[in-house]
Amino acid sequence: MSRRSPRPGFVLEVDRSTPPIVFHHGEGFRLERLPAGRSRVIYPAEALAGVEDPEGAIRHALLHPLGDSDPLPALLFAGMKLTIAFDDVSLPLPPMRRPDIRQRIIEQVLDLAAEAGVDDVHIIAALALHRRMTEDELRHAVGDRVYDALAPRGLLYNHDAEDPDGMVVLGQTRHGEDVQLSRRAAESDLVVYVNLNIVSMDGGHKSTATGLSGYAGVRAHHNPATMRASRSFMDQTASELHKSNWRQGEVIRDAGVTIFQIETTINNDTFGATGPMSVLQKREWEWTARDRATFLGMQAGLGAMPTKQRRRAFQSWRAPYALTSVQAGEVEAVHRVTTENVYRQHLVPVEGQTDVLTMGLPYICPYNVGSIMNPILVMCLGLGYFFNLYRGRPPVREGGVLIMSHPTPWEFHPVHHPSYIDFFEEVLADTTDPVEMQDRYERRYAEDEWYRHLYRTSYAYHGVHPFYMWYWGSHALEHLGGVIIVGGDVRAVRRLGFRPASTLQDALEMASDVVGPQPSITHLHNPPILMADVT
């Protein structure tokens, strides 16, 4: 059976015949009609075909490394210390259906290690300052076989960036940035890093320099100055975040830590080809009567659900992502290929900027898997991640307005986000300026013993994490003339320093106070993920 080639992403100019557009809106959706004649919608590319034999592709990558690296079997020997690190629960989004790509890779790496007689193996979830993964999440990522073989013996575990005996500072970059690493990784003969790239920012030296680091290392680039100088941090050539991680990677390499990097890319098949969510991957004017009925039925069903049940339903979604590439070997050579493969799926050519950028924010971001998208994460997803999904220049002009759609509940997951609650109540009540909050509050949160305790023993993000979420939006905050949230909790939106609006039409009227009447509008039809290549 022949299969149609996936269509690339494209820009739709909105006219009178354009149907209402789907906006993600947390655990729900809004259908919005954009003004004709001055609006455009950037659609993501359809899902690329996955590799037909993932196991074979992985094996091929391990045996045919890129860059200055031997094949993995040549790096393995009896008596060696081997550490396998893998990306944590923040990737991919939503979590993928079993078997997870990380499981497929780790199983092969372990098979090769066993063949070589390696018996000192540790597997570490490289979560940096994120929350620890639960047993279920670890099992999902590495598979039951690997988990049962290693976890009970304490050989598969979460990275602990606050373990005073488990971390080591390797030195400083030529820019004076501390480089901190897991002691186990630093003292290993080989670190195999198993990555999963969902956006172009992921991977490369960032995998180890950030993922296996701690506050001392992460603060070198997770700060307002670096974020503001990253235009965008999805574009490696223009990202200070990227450059800082690369400098740290050099120090790690120069310290004698050998890294065998395995990177993977996935396609845009976020919501599947069948089932109620599949309409989210279709273009609205191509909806069939069945699609419309499905969408309306889904809306009605969601509307009837209590919030918790709706959240549970969305959080239980597992994406049918397919592997589109896997490459292994030396970090930088691998990452160059990975980035091209990410761009192949995500990049959409866009001409020029508009006055207003609109976006519908979904129910999930990297930091609320199995959790609540609290207001700080709403800010981070919108102004940090989605705003930065560009290369060249932002699709909205400097001084323009960002309109986001999300319920933005004044609600927090106390186990996952304890310091977020304090950040929201104390810091944001005082200032929304990233530099000011860095100067006045960051250190206290980073060194708070209770947060440290919860990070190490419970499932809490590190005390400093909400600051990073806010810094993530620094570039957008500086670039934009205003931010409006449609359908959000009014008090929460105001606490963020943004303006609340009941409807998109109200928001557009409010935006015209800033950018003038009849503004031009770009809508980012995301997810599935796209990256605007703006010229």
Next chain:
Amino acid sequence: MKALRFSRNLPRFAAARVAGAVVPGRGATVGPLKLVDIDPPPLPGPEWVRVRPRLAGICGSDLATVDGTASRYFESIVSFPFVPGHEVVGDLDDGTRVVIEPVLGCATRGIDPPCPACARGDLGRCEHLTLGALEPGLQSGYCCDTGGGWSTLMVAHPSQLHAVPDDLPDEAAVMIEPTACAVHAALAAGVTDGDVVAVLGAGTLGLLTIAALRRHTRPRTLLGAARYPVQRELAALLGADLVVESGEWRRAVRRATGSFAVGDGAIERLTGGADVVVDCVGSAASIADALAVVRPGGRVVLVGMPGTVSVDLTGLWHREIALVGAYAYGTEHLADGSRVRTFDLAADLVRRADLGRLVSATYPLEHHREAIEHAAAAGPRGAVKIAFDLRDDKERDRL
């Protein structure tokens, strides 16, 4: 004379309790409080004097009385019918402007020798509130013999009178009595230099307590919790280092003290906590909140009138927390060894901190229902102290 009089009337008391539960202050409409024309109270003794109230405040305890929520504890130490109003600035017959120190201790009752507390000057601890020449009554405003400030005329013993300087406005003077409560509470709180002190509640008493703590103690951090924006602004103006919304209280105290907490991210209680917590609300929830954030061996001071409450005191036992009350005033022992009348300290604080600005609105007696409902909803309506204004009442000069 014209007066608001509170009578013993059980059906009306029950009605007030129901109405007050629905709309705070609504007990004034259906309860035992009535605007009446009555004879002035006779002078209980030759030294007693007549006082024509100018302003008379509405206090939280008055509201509890009007809405029928006050504890039955008071039944034996009040006498019906009484005219409420114990926060009073008024005029003597000779034109002298005075504020009244309303506690009806041994001196006012003609009891000599006085009880040990009164002998020490600790009027609030008087042991003879039901004895002597007066009917029972813990204060003027709760005794059938003295009248109260919610009228055009009451009587007072000379020991109760404090002259008001000419340059002190009535609005400031009427704040002296509640400020004296706050000063007494601040000095009774046992704050040592460098303590973290947390004040729960920012109604009149909470705000005044913050001002008094700032004036008379030297905490490392003085933290306030308030429900409403105006309260938060005033708490900061009056000296709180940090003011948070009531719902943020436990986390805020944790941050201020660097304590750990019990609860996995949510805060059930702190493992350490504030050295001193001053509860200016007095509800079951506020006492629980206070106990949740005070450190082991710390001190919770109840300034708000509690009534009958249900609170888990296991933590108080386990963490050896001192729970103490702070009522009224008398004579204070200052750190320099001096003894000063609380009212004098209060008058000084009222002037220094410009506490007259806390009087948000005044009403004539005829509009007592609106006044009391306003006072009962002061926080959400952006107000603090509501008072009756008798200055233009024609009845005032008739007697």
